[in-house]
Amino acid sequence: MPYPDKLLADDEEVVRHLHPHWLTVFRPVVSFLLVVGGVSFGAALVPAGPQQGMIRLAIVVVAALLLLFLVVVPLLRWRTTHYVVTTHRLLFREGVLARRGRDLGLSRITDVSYAQTLWERIIHSGTLTIETAGDAGATVLRRIPDTDRVQQLLAFMIEEDADRRAQENAWYIRGDGLPPAEGWRSTGVR
Template sequence: MAYPAKLLADDEEVVRHLHPHWLTVFWPIVAFLVLVGLGSFGAALIPEGSNQGVYRLVVVVLAVLLAVAFVVVPLLKWRTTHYVITTHRILYRVGILSRTGRDIGLSRITDVSYTQTLWDRIINSGKITIETAGEGGSTIWSAIPDSDGVQQLLNHMVEEDADRRAQESAGYIGQYYRGETGPVPPQR
């Protein structure tokens, strides 16, 4: 699913849109399979009688409630967690009913590092730490697929953004010294 274009500036493009590593939904899927098996087995164990339908309904309702808690909620959390890298900034959005987000301009990023445990290396995942200038402190993205590649991409995007800004300011300075009139350079 593409990131909504309405959240991007006119000259901004999405470079990479990520969700947490797919293994974060492994245990919820296992839980679903276990719940289906246990629910079916539990419903089959109920002896025949006048209350058999009620007891089976209780088993089904219990299985559905457990499925919502241990399957649906984790899957929705995975699906509604967005890590987006654009040509001008990085965006982080998370939340099902209430949302939390953070946008960091590439020009504010001072350092990008990644950490991988042995298991993370095996599954090609990891944690990205983004240090920024200012009061926001560091931002940590967890369970990032291809964390090594994402770290390199972020470093590349930060350098590209610095080059783009330098070229823009050099163009405005050149216009100023040549006496050309033009648009006023944007204040950043």
């Protein structure tokens, strides 16, 4: 699903759109299988009699509640968490009912580092730490897929943004106005 264009500036393009690592949904999938298997087994064990239907209905209702909290909510959290790298900034959005987000201009990012445990190296995941100019402190993003490449991409995009700004300033200082929209961008962004 492409990131909503309404959140982007006219000359801004999405370079990479990520969700948390796919292993984040592993626990909800296992929970789904365990709940469905347990409900099937439990419903089969209910003895025949006049209360059999009510007991099975109670088992199904409990299973539905478990599925809601153990499967649906975590999957919705995963699906509604976005990490977007654009040509101008880094955007974070998360939340199912209540939303929160943060936009970091590439020009404000002073350092991007990543950390991976041995397990995270095996599954190609990790934690990104982004330092910015200002007093907000570091932004820590956990369970980022392909962390080392995302860190390299951010470093590249920060350099691209600095080059674009320098070229725009040079055009402005010379009195030529703004540079052409596509004139500054190199071919290696994607």
